[in-house]
Every structure is written in structure tokens, then in C-alpha cells.
Amino acid sequence: MPYAGRTLPGPAPAGPVPRPRSEPTPSGRIAIISASVGAGHDGAAAELARRLVADGFTVDRHDLLDLLPARLGRAVQEGYHRMLVRAPWAYQRIYSSTERAGGGGPAARALLRAAERRVLRALAPSTGAVVSTYPGASRVLGDLRRDGRLTVPVVTYLTDFSVHPLWVADGVDVHLAAHAVPAAQARAAGAGDVRVCGPVTDPRFRPCDRRERDRARARFGLPPRTPLALLVAGSWGVGPLRRVALEVRDCGAAVPVVVCGRNQALAERLRADGIEHAYGWVDDMPGLMHAADVLIQNAGGLTSLEAFAAGLPVASYRCIPGHGLTNAAALEEAGAAAWIRDAVDLKAVLHDLIDGPLGPRQRETGLALFAATPERGPAAEIARLHNSGLPRHDPRRRASRGGTPRRLATTAAVACAVWACAVGAGIVTAYDGPALAHAIDHGLDLDDRTPHHASQPEGRHS
Template sequence: MPHLGSTVHLRALAAAALSPRPAATPRRTAPAERVVIVSASIGAGHDGAAHELHRRLRAAGVTVDRYDLLDLLPARVGRAVRDGYHRMLVRAPWVYQRIYSSTERAGGGGPLARALLRTAEDRMLRALPADTGAVVSTYPGASRVLGRLRLAGRLDVPVFTYLTDFSVHPLWVADGVDVHLAAHAVPAAQARALGAGDVRVGGPVVDPRFRPPQEAERSAARARFALPAAAPLALLVAGSWGVGPVRQVALELRDCGAAVPVVVCGRNEALARQLREDGIEHAYGWVDDMPGLMHAADVLVQNAGGLTSLEAFAAGLPVASYRCIPGHGPANAAALDEAGVAAWIQDAAELKDVLCDLIDGPRGLLQREAGLALFAAAGRGPADAIARACGDGVPLPAPLAPAPSAVRRTRTRPAVRRLAATAAAACTVWACAVGTAVATTDTGTGVMHAIGRSLDLDDPPHTHHPEGHRS
């Protein structure tokens, strides 16, 4: 993934959260020119979309602030959530698959997850500047927080959700969000099917450095990275964390003979060292010049279907999904395949033939055209809709007042109870993170099912549901 700029005002957030402010953002009497973007530093895809939206809005003359949802959670719970998710993908991917599938069937998270997000609501309001004209979320948890504030009448400016993936999990579609912005008609249709009202297709948002290269740029990029000048190159990426069966896929790419593997391991330097020991000559850790590396490559092989795939489309690089990480990996692969912009290789026996067709065949030409078409008339894409709402205003629905009983609970609930809920959520995340340590015993399996029930993520009693992703 490309290097991302630092998030604005994060260190000032703690001080802002402690300063007194009104319970609700004042209703605007004149056009405002400030947008607040709320992301989450879980991987790099959500922050990457926020970074590019920030750049485009600034170019349109809009003042932009950015916040990380994880910094709005109390008692360092945000760090526990991020670290827990990372460790779960590395040590117990089956746990993440179960959580993803269960929340997909249930239409969203359970009571404990909702309680955790509620702890960010007041901090979110206090963080918003008084002249905020619109708020944009690039992370489903942030959309849930902002949507609840809109429904409760505590936030009276429009809330946008930018859908960063091609597949749309139910957690993305939050009640109270005014507009869901999608990169393509496929995720837009999924969002509508999940109940989203105003869904708009505005195209992807990626750094403009990702564009089709000239032949001289391609040759220069290969020389800069000391890559073979003429051999076909398969760029294998595994996100900013370098998770998934990357080592297996790198060896399969080498052995199938379709292309020389060039592997980017993100911040997983240990994986890069292991690959070099395996004889994979071109294995990198964190790479700042991903546009250049894509200019050098002939095909991208990915396992998650996030921002890197969109960057490859912009660079005119055909994309293959292979041995995807659990949860959103197969779901994104299916959606990308449905949209005709990426091939989904589900059988190792097909790896060589599909890659050859993508590198130097009609399938590759079709996918390059389909990928580039996403950007053909996008302009500033979703940033245009956001900037218009911020500067000119949009009709806002009447906020729904919370039930009186809910208001009483909010006013009388002791701080100790909130802290207890937060601690329970952190413990749940931690337990998921070390799932492999207990999963080999009957007791451990029971613990994981108990965690699922506490999050309302497990299967309902006496009901069988088939496992697996949405196809």
C-alpha cells in the first residue's frame, strides 16, 4: 500500500474531548465549508480512502479535518480492537470468518458491539468543529456512531458513508446515514438490498499517481526496483499487514512459471525475510512507491479486494483474486468478479492459465478496459457530492427522537457501568486474538461460542446455518 499522510488533529483529540461543548451541533444558518472525515486505522484501506477524499476536497477549496474512530473509544480500547483484529487474522482466521458470516446473517453486530460504539458518541460530537458542514465515514463502525447521532437529533449535518469495498457487509449500512457512496453499481445494488436509501455511484477514490504508464515509465520502474527487464511480473500484495497464505501463493506463482513473483509484505518484515530465504528474490516490506511498482508489473494478485485493487484498476493493471483471507476477502473477490473487473481464481490448477490470459490474452484486455472505465468520467467522484452538500446544503430528514426510556438510561447510567461494558468488549477482542490458544480443546470451542453469543454473532440456538461467504 502507498504511504499514507498523517491524520489531522489526532493528538489534539484528547484535549478536545475534555473541553465542554453543546450536546448537539448547532443548526447551520449559512453554507459551511468544512468536512470532517472519520476513518479507522485498521489495515490501511479505510485510511487510504480517507486520505484521497481529504486531498480532493482540499483541492475543491473545502477545509477538512480527519479523525480516527479508534481514538474516540475510551481507555485505549481502540488499540485493543486494532491489535485484536490483526492477531485474529494471523492466528485464528477461522474466528474472523465465523464473526463475518454470523454478522452477515444477523444483519449487523450484537449488543456488546453496539455498546462499545455508543461510548464514542459524545466524544464524536465534542470533536466536531462548530462550522462542520458534512461528516464522511470510511469505516462501518464510524457510520454506526454517526447514524445514531443523526437519528437522535444530536447531529444536524448530512452524514455520508463511502463504501471502500466492492462487497457490502450489513455493518456498512447504518440507519441515519444520509447518503451511501459506492465505487460501482455492484456495491451500490448490495447496499440498496441491505436497506440503504440514497445510494450514489461516484467511482473509486485513489491517488492520481496510479495511472497507466508509458513504456518508458515501465522500463524505468523495473530498473529502479532491480526487476527483470523483459520477463512477465506478477505483483503479489497482502495489505499493509501482510496477512494470509502469502508464502504459499508466492511459491505457487514461482513454480507455475506464468510470471516472476514480486511480493509486497507491508509491515510484515519477517515474512519478507522468509520469502527471500525461500528463494523469492523480489520480496519487499513496506513500499512507498506502489505506483511505480504497479507500473513495472503485468498482473496484480491480491487476497482482500480492498484499496490496492482499485489502485491497480487506475494503473491499467489486470487483477486476480487468489487464496483470499477469510471474511471480506472472498466476498470482495465475488463482487469484483461479478463486476467484471477482476478474475477470481478458486482452483490452484487454473492459476497458470488465468494469469497467462490476464498478462497477454483477451481476458486481460477486457479487464483493463473495465477497470479504467471506473475512472473515465469520475472527476473528483464522491468528493463532488460531499463538497456540494457541505457548501450548498441538502434537505435533511427530520431526526427521530430516541425513546424516553432510552433517554433515561443514557442520563442515569453510571460511568462505572460504561467502563465495565468497555472492559468486557476489550476482553472479547483479546479472547478472539488468542483464539488459537484455546481452539484445540472443547473448552476453548465453548469459550469462542460464548464470545459469539455475547456479541450476538453466533448462530441462534437450535438453528443450522451453512458456513461460508456470500456468493
């Protein structure tokens, strides 16, 4: 069956998207809405799509950033990236404030409402279920479902181990979680039907034997017998990655192998520092994980799940603000990753993960996440919801849907740089926009509180 990578809005359907037939069907159409904010949301969407296509479904994939009005999607992406690089302290404040408030402010709601019609137009009339891998998309779809304009099941797949309240949207029928820890957090945030179905990762991420490990090291030109620590920093190479690489090298526990995505400037700087194995874009991340002895990460997203699938112990260290810190705490609670909070513990924890008893325990915990049979995985759960359908939500239409497109665009233009920053995803808060913009333009690095003027190109690691 066909699979569309990124689809654009099509003709408006005549009325609400129809409900699927009540009887099970061997195939059908499912839409997945993600966002190209980093790589984690898109990575989960891609793997869900691959599995559903293998099961006979037609899958349409959409990027919510393409469905925002006035071409604001790219501004949202750039604003989020800019804040993580230049003013991570501001991102932490916004993340924390939206955690306490349980959601975004009026500007966020106006911006998301402006995307509702575009989302409906993008859905084919034969769509039988819609899946979100992105908090902003869940908000849009939840409102459409609650109002009765979308009459097929809406599913949120939680891509993170920690669940910010923005992930939980009224109207979403089912939330799928990788583990009991994020499932409990989703329920605490108000989600009703939460199901633990395990993570989704590319099947190339799997455990390997010693022979395959040796071949991977030879392929990358890595030392054949020296302990190796694989350092990653999300899809954009943000956070104090250079500092971590130097600390790992100097502590002597392992040789650092650093992946910087498309942040080629960072890779060149690391090599100038004497970090021999510093890479930009890496196509064969499964092979690089097979070559390594431990993964050190700072965001807790898709790369951590890929490491679990590959049987690679994981440590969280010098995490980025917001979701980096909450993911580190959730992974530690689940027993899946060690959280190194102090540099003085770095060497001892790495030794324990590489040669001590902590590594095998974490490897077992990580691999256990993937123990579910295919019949119990996220794609299978989505297929069942598509085939069975769910009761239609009672319409609860709001009296006002917001202002004119021009007014929305003006409001969103002030807020879009902030909008992407809650949950690394894209909801603006009721925040002092001009003051924040000034802070970002004259931003301080989290580590040294000195002005940071060099922007870093975005990138992916895999």
C-alpha cells in the same frame, strides 16, 4: 485551507453541531472519520480529504479508535490483527454470523454509544458535513443524526466492493459507492439514498507507457522482459502470502514480486525461500504497479482499486476470510477481477491476464470505474451535500443510553478483540467471548490447521 491529519477531541460544542447555511458556499468545513484498522479506510479518507482541500474546504480527519473510551482503540486494532493472523477461521464465523444477523450484538452497541459524546466533542461547531469511511463510524454518526444531536448531512463512503450489513446504518443520509455492484448490495441491506460516484485513489496511480514501465523495472532492479506478478496481502501482510508466492514461482507463469508491508519477518522468510523480489515497506507503490504485469491480491480493498487506476489486471487468489472472500465475489461479478478458486487454474489464468484477451478486458473495466468527471466524483458529491444541507431527521431518542463508563469498559474489554473483526472494521457480536479468546490464543492457521505461535508485526504497503 488547512487540513488536520489526526485531530483529538476538543471542547464540547454548546448543543448540536449546527446546520450549514442553505445557500451554496465556496468553502466550508467537513469532518472525515475513519479508523486505522489496516490501511484501506484511512487511504480513502486521505484521498477524499486531499480533493476536498483542493476544492477550498477545511477538512478535519479523525480516527474513531482514538475516540473510543478507556483507550480501547488500540486493543481493537490489535485484536483484529491477532485474529486475522492466528485464527482466521474465527473471523470467518463472526463475519458470516453478522451478515445473517444484519449487525453487531449488545456489546457492540454499548461500545459505540460510549464513543458518541467523544465524536460530538471532536466535531468543530462550524462543521457542515461529516463523512465516514468505516462501518463503526457510520453506526455512531447514524445514531447521532437520527437522534437529532447531529444536524448536518452524514455520508458513508463505501471503501469495499462488497457491502456487509454493518456498513448500512440508520440515520446516514447518503451512501456513496464505487460501482453498481456495491451500490446494489447497500440497497439490499437497507440503505435509502445510494449514489454511484466511482472510487477514490491517489492520482499517482495511473496507466503508464512501455518506456515508463521499463524505467520502473530498472528502478526496482526487476527483470526487464520477464512477466511479473505483484503479490500483495493488505496493509498487514496477512493470509497465505508465502504459499501464493511459491505457487506463482513454481507454476512458471510469472516471477513473483511480493510486498509484505512492515511484516519484515515475512519478507526475510520469502527471500530465504528463494523469492528474490520480496519487499517490506514500499513508498513507491505506483511505480511498482507500473513495473508489474498483473496483481494478485487476497483482500479486495484499496490496493485493488489502485491497480484498476494504474491499468493493471487483477486476480483474487487464496483470499482471507470474511471481506476477502465477499470482495472477490463482488469484483468478479463486476467483471473487474478474476477469482482463482483452485490452484490448478493459477497458471492458465495468469497467462490469460498477462498475454491473453482477459487482461485487456479487465483493464478496460477497471479504468472505466474512473471515467466519471470530477463534477461527478465522491468529493464533488460530498461538497454538494455540504453546501445544500439535508432535512433534519426526526429525533427518536432511546430511553436508555447504557451503563456506567466502568461497566462499558468491562464489557468492551471482553469483546474488543472480536469487535474489530466484522467487515475488517470493528463491531463485536453476541459471541462466546472467553471461548473465542481461548481459540485465538491456541489458534490454527487456515491453511494447515497447525498451531501458530509467531505473531507478525503490522504493516502497510503504501
